Amino acid sequence: xVEKNRLPRELTHPVSVGGVIMGGGAPVSVQSMCTTxxxxxxxxxxxxxxLAAAGCEIIRVAVPSAAVLDGFERVCAESPLPVVADIxxxxxxxxEACRRGASALRVNPGNIGSWERVDAVIDxxxxxxxxxxxxxxxxxxxxxxxxxxxxxQVEKLVGSASSFVEHFRTRGxxxxxxxxxxxxxxxxxxxxxxxxxxxxxxxxxxxxxxxxTARQGTVKNAAAVGALLMEGxxxxxxxxxxxxxxxxxxxxxxxxxxxxxxxLRPELVSCPTCGRCQWDLMGVAAEVExxxxxxxxxxTVAVMxxxxxxxxxxxxxxxxLAGGRGQALLFAGGSPLRKVSExxxxxxxxAEIERRFG
Amino acid sequence: xVEKNRLPRELTHPVSVGGVIMGGGAPVSVQSMCTTxxxxxxxxxxxxxxLAAAGCEIIRVAVPSAAVLDGFERVCAESPLPVVADIxxxxxxxxEACRRGASALRVNPGNIGSWERVDAVIDxxxxxxxxxxxxxxxxxxxxxxxxxxxxxQVEKLVGSASSFVEHFRTRGxxxxxxxxxxxxxxxxxxxxxxxxxxxxxxxxxxxxxxxxTARQGTVKNAAAVGALLMEGxxxxxxxxxxxxxxxxxxxxxxxxxxxxxxxLRPELVSCPTCGRCQWDLMGVAAEVExxxxxxxxxxTVAVMxxxxxxxxxxxxxxxxLAGGRGQALLFAGGSPLRKVSExxxxxxxxAEIERRFG
Numbered sequence: 001x002v003e004k005n006r007l008p009r010e011l012t013h014p015v016s017v018g019g020v021i022m023g024g025g026a027p028v029s030v031q032s033m034c035t036t037x038x039x040x041x042x043x044x045x046x047x048x049x050x051l052a053a054a055g056c057e058i059i060r061v062a063v064p065s066a067a068v069l070d071g072f073e074r075v076c077a078e079s080p081l082p083v084v085a086d087i088x089x090x091x092x093x094x095x096e097a098c099r100r101g102a103s104a105l106r107v108n109p110g111n112i113g114s115w116e117r118v119d120a121v122i123d124x125x126x127x128x129x130x131x132x133x134x135x136x137x138x139x140x141x142x143x144x145x146x147x148x149x150x151x152x153q154v155e156k157l158v159g160s161a162s163s164f165v166e167h168f169r170t171r172g173x174x175x176x177x178x179x180x181x182x183x184x185x186x187x188x189x190x191x192x193x194x195x196x197x198x199x200x201x202x203x204x205x206x207x208x209x210x211x212x213t214a215r216q217g218t219v220k221n222a223a224a225v226g227a228l229l230m231e232g233x234x235x236x237x238x239x240x241x242x243x244x245x246x247x248x249x250x251x252x253x254x255x256x257x258x259x260x261x262x263x264l265r266p267e268l269v270s271c272p273t274c275g276r277c278q279w280d281l282m283g284v285a286a287e288v289e290x291x292x293x294x295x296x297x298x299x300t301v302a303v304m305x306x307x308x309x310x311x312x313x314x315x316x317x318x319x320x321l322a323g324g325r326g327q328a329l330l331f332a333g334g335s336p337l338r339k340v341s342e343x344x345x346x347x348x349x350x351a352e353i354e355r356r357f358g
Numbered sequence: 359x360v361e362k363n364r365l366p367r368e369l370t371h372p373v374s375v376g377g378v379i380m381g382g383g384a385p386v387s388v389q390s391m392c393t394t395x396x397x398x399x400x401x402x403x404x405x406x407x408x409l410a411a412a413g414c415e416i417i418r419v420a421v422p423s424a425a426v427l428d429g430f431e432r433v434c435a436e437s438p439l440p441v442v443a444d445i446x447x448x449x450x451x452x453x454e455a456c457r458r459g460a461s462a463l464r465v466n467p468g469n470i471g472s473w474e475r476v477d478a479v480i481d482x483x484x485x486x487x488x489x490x491x492x493x494x495x496x497x498x499x500x501x502x503x504x505x506x507x508x509x510x511q512v513e514k515l516v517g518s519a520s521s522f523v524e525h526f527r528t529r530g531x532x533x534x535x536x537x538x539x540x541x542x543x544x545x546x547x548x549x550x551x552x553x554x555x556x557x558x559x560x561x562x563x564x565x566x567x568x569x570x571t572a573r574q575g576t577v578k579n580a581a582a583v584g585a586l587l588m589e590g591x592x593x594x595x596x597x598x599x600x601x602x603x604x605x606x607x608x609x610x611x612x613x614x615x616x617x618x619x620x621x622l623r624p625e626l627v628s629c630p631t632c633g634r635c636q637w638d639l640m641g642v643a644a645e646v647e648x649x650x651x652x653x654x655x656x657x658t659v660a661v662m663x664x665x666x667x668x669x670x671x672x673x674x675x676x677x678x679l680a681g682g683r684g685q686a687l688l689f690a691g692g693s694p695l696r697k698v699s700e701x702x703x704x705x706x707x708x709a710e711i712e713r714r715f716g
Contacts, residue, residue, distance in 0.1 A: 216625070218576050219576060227588060
């Protein structure tokens with residue numbers, strides 16, 4: 001299934017953002033966006049450091065005015081991740097960002113003001129040898145489409161995106177990544193399916209925009225982007241949440257792992273507790289999750305509450321604990337290893353993980 | 359799209375669990391399971407009360423031994439929600455649960471021990487006039503399928519489930535709901551697609567089992583159950599999380615809302631902050647989310663960070679705030695209402711919500 005689903009991505013023209021490839025069958029990459037003031041290079045670099053440690057692969061920063069350009073230049077020079085400049089309205093900022101070290105631009109041609117200004121940005125990015133993400137949003141469509149009452153929202157988004165891509169190509173610029181974002185799950189899926197069908201060679205940047213706070217935003221992004229990834233649609237992703245951007249990266253990796261595409265960290269399988277449970281499953285699972293965050297082996301770890309589901313369902317995990325009254329059974333590779341006391345269970349689990357997968 | 363997607367559910371034979379209908383085109387219902395000791399009726403009823411307030415529609419409790427039966431009986435008598443008895447291994451407990459007031463049973467015929475015992479449970483449920491959920495888990499398959507090396511995991515789950523359903527029907531029992539759970543997203547989707555195809559008239563209870571702690575479990579459930587619901591598969595859901603079960607109910611409702619099937623509460627649209635943001639968006643969004651939890655009108659509320667996305671993208675919301683420097687713009691129905699100070703913004707928003715939708 002995964003093999004079949006990978007096909008659409010292999011059809012896309014590969015684009016390099018500071019060495020991270022999007023499209024052409026490359027792994028789906030994880031992006032986020034800084035919430036700091038770009039003028040404050042120290043704060044921005046500190047946040048990028050935390051994001052890189054969490055598994056972020058490309059970072060976007062806002063370039064809202066000329067006042068942030070010096071900070072932006074230092075961020076580009078010192079960032080461990082490729083930096084994408086996020087530009088709205090002012091084409092001069094886009095041009096300046098190319099000169100200050102951006103690894104890519106993100107612009108919405110619909111709010112740059114004129115084709116002449118868009119062309120000036122295209123030419124400067126071409127001279128700098130960096131790609132452009134064309135970002136279309138439901139709230140800022142190409143004027144030729146925004147007012148058309150005969151078109152659905154999806155048709156407007158796809159029409160805007162297609163006309164922008166055609167313009168860039170006519171200008172001789174091909175290093176394009178495309179995003180068309182909406183805050184609804186169904187619209188997000190429909191518009192990306194349509195783009196994948198109509199522009200099969202353009203890598204797609206996917207995600208739900210303004211998805212909301214952590215829980216609701218996680219639900220929307222997992223439902224929409226999960227469905228797309230399982231159809232093979234999407235070459236890079238930014239799952240926007242109104243939360244610490246590290247949370248966006250964690251959710252993105254959880255999703256890539258859940259749909260079987262990429263695994264960065266261990267996966268934790270744990271049952272909900274129920275009236276049968278005789279040990280502190282929730283406390284143990286939280287502690288195991290916390291300690292797993294520093295483990296990089298892509299293993300599956302199970303923490304099970306009882307004898308009903310534990311031994312049978314933990315068998316598929318690389319290693320696991322199944323709890324009982326005051327003690328737990330330590331498993332690995334489908335076989336019981338030994339009984340351990342409840343108090344020592346987590347330490348014993350991590351000692352065994354270190355021994356086997358460290 | 360939603361209309362088309364609803365079709366598979368309309369083909370299923372409707373089953374009533376204490377008045378909540380599953381299948382036959384009924385709305386997809388939300389279930390959870392108590393984490394309390396069923397013998398402690400006070401604690402169990404208190405948890406059920408919190409779950410009902412959050413929007414839970416059916417509650418399951420464990421019946422692991424005869425010692426909990428008195429508690430179970432009191433829970434059934436006093437619960438505001440229909441109570442499903444979760445039974446493993448001991449058919450006598452299932453029979454007793456029918457007599458003590460269960461609105462349904464959840465059993466896995468594969469761990470009841472013999473067909474004679476299963477038949478005794480079927481007959482008792484028939485006499486009590488209550489349905490049975492046949493719950494098949496990867497970890498506890500029908501013995502005839504578990505050892506078959508020629509079958510995939512999905513084929514084993516579907517084969518077990520189908521043979522159980524056939525047995526129940528041969529016994530003259532038709533009030534069946536079926537679940538076949540796995541902890542992987544791809545397996546969950548594949549097995550439910552296969553069940554929907556092969557047993558199109560049996561309502562399906564969907565969810566990812568042992569999905570993990572809140573974040574990872576939310577991602578897995580939203581991706582798997584979201585994909586199924588968008589295909590019209592699934593008549594009732596329990597999204598298992600290693601967390602407070604209220605969280606399961608919140609995630610379930612977020613998902614039903616995200617895929618456009620049911621809306622219980624307001625939806626919050628909020629952008630991630632970025633370097634352009636000039637007000638405390640994250641704080642405001644969190645405060646708005648907190649205060650929205652007591653609003654029952656199914657409206658869409660936007661909290662936007664800046665002029666770039668705010669006015670345009672908040673236009674689709676029923677009401678919203680777009681922040682600026684020290685003040686915010688209050689919107690409703692696509693039109694600006696008035697500027698408000700940042701300090702008063704949330705109060706003004708809720709006063710307007712009360713006026714318009716209260």
